[in-house]
Amino acid sequence: MEEVFGGLVVVVTGASQGIGKAICLELARQRPKLVLAARDEAALERVAAACSAAGAETLVVPTDVTFEAACRRLVERAALRFGGIDMLVANAGMSMWSRLGEVEDLGLYERLFRLNVLGCVYPTYYALPHLKRSKGRIVGVSSVAGLNGVPTRTGYSATKHALFGFFDSLRIELKDDGVSVTVAAPDFVVSEIHRRAAGPDGKPLGESPMQEGKIMSAEECARRIVRAAARRDRLWIGSFRGRVGRFVKLVAPGLVDAIAARAIRERR
Numbered sequence: 490m491e492e493v494f495g496g497l498v499v500v501v502t503g504a505s506q507g508i509g510k511a512i513c514l515e516l517a518r519q520r521p522k523l524v525l526a527a528r529d530e531a532a533l534e535r536v537a538a539a540c541s542a543a544g545a546e547t548l549v550v551p552t553d554v555t556f557e558a559a560c561r562r563l564v565e566r567a568a569l570r571f572g573g574i575d576m577l578v579a580n581a582g583m584s585m586w587s588r589l590g591e592v593e594d595l596g597l598y599e600r601l602f603r604l605n606v607l608g609c610v611y612p613t614y615y616a617l618p619h620l621k622r623s624k625g626r627i628v629g630v631s632s633v634a635g636l637n638g639v640p641t642r643t644g645y646s647a648t649k650h651a652l653f654g655f656f657d658s659l660r661i662e663l664k665d666d667g668v669s670v671t672v673a674a675p676d677f678v679v680s681e682i683h684r685r686a687a688g689p690d691g692k693p694l695g696e697s698p699m700q701e702g703k704i705m706s707a708e709e710c711a712r713r714i715v716r717a718a719a720r721r722d723r724l725w726i727g728s729f730r731g732r733v734g735r736f737v738k739l740v741a742p743g744l745v746d747a748i749a750a751r752a753i754r755e756r757r
């Protein structure tokens with residue numbers, strides 16, 4: 490893989506675990522300046538220590554991305570410490586596992602939109618002047634659930650569709666600025682997201698319902714996302730069914746719906 494991130498300043502949200510953590514570790518080998526953001530400071534420090542050991546310079550900025558002021562501060566601290574920003578990976582997110590009719594508190598939908606959508610909009614907005622100066626890169630982490638509906642995921646899928654609208658529009662706006670926008674759409678990946686997904690009562694499930702041995706590892710997902718960002722690809726889709734589903738949907742949308750329903754039924 491072409492190594493383009495040496496010495497570059499990369500801000501990653503959701504860096505404390507899962508795919509964000511794996512992206513930091515994947516990048517670290519190239520010796521970038523990594524800015525790690527999430528809420529769990531102790532976990533961020535552990536990831537930062539591992540990244541430093543691999544060769545990166547690191548800055549930990551505890552951040553709740555659902556707050557605009559916190560995202561402004563994240564960007565300010567990154568720029569102050571490292572003199573600019575070359576890439577933003579807007580990755581923080583959460584999921585759900587409940588049919589609409591079973592959801593007990595619609596506040597869940599507000600939480601999902603605040604984190605998954607506004608939690609990408611805020612850091613992107615504040616990082617934009619720096620990214621224009623560096624002709625940098627933006628990576629937005631959506632999902633295959635952003636390309637097609639998925640049962641038990643009405644709110645999650647809606648937020649991930651929203652990210653396609655946001656980042657695809659932004660890519661056009663930034664065309665003349667030399668800033669690339671890569672949207673990553675993983676399929677199921679082993680991470681904390683399934684255990685932490687909100688059930689009908691809005692609380693985390695506590696245990697992952699997935700067949701974890703049969704889905705992509707966070708490390709593999711991170712490798713693919715970093716490669717797509719390095720090449721400035723516009724889109725990376727994490728599975729064959731996701732890639733092909735886009736085209737099948739045009740002629741046989743019911744078939745794609747059936748594949749989505751089976752994925753949830755079989756938990757892989």
Ligand SMILES: NC(=O)c1ccc[n+]([C@@H]2O[C@H](COP(=O)([O-])OP(=O)(O)OC[C@H]3O[C@@H](n4cnc5c(N)ncnc54)[C@H](OP(=O)(O)O)[C@@H]3O)[C@@H](O)[C@H]2O)c1
Nearest residue numbers: 503505506507508527528529553554582677678680681682
């Ligand atoms: N795993 C999958 O199957 C899968 C598939 C498709 C797409 N994705 C997407 O990939 C992204 C990463 O998910 P993951 O699977 O790695 O999940 P994960 O293991 O649960 O990690 C989620 C990350 O987001 C952070 N986060 C949560 N709430 C936050 C907040 N309010 N402010 C700042 N950070 C926050 C978490 O850190 P703290 O708790 O420390 O804040 C954590 O670092 C998400 O956008 C997800 O939708 C995942």
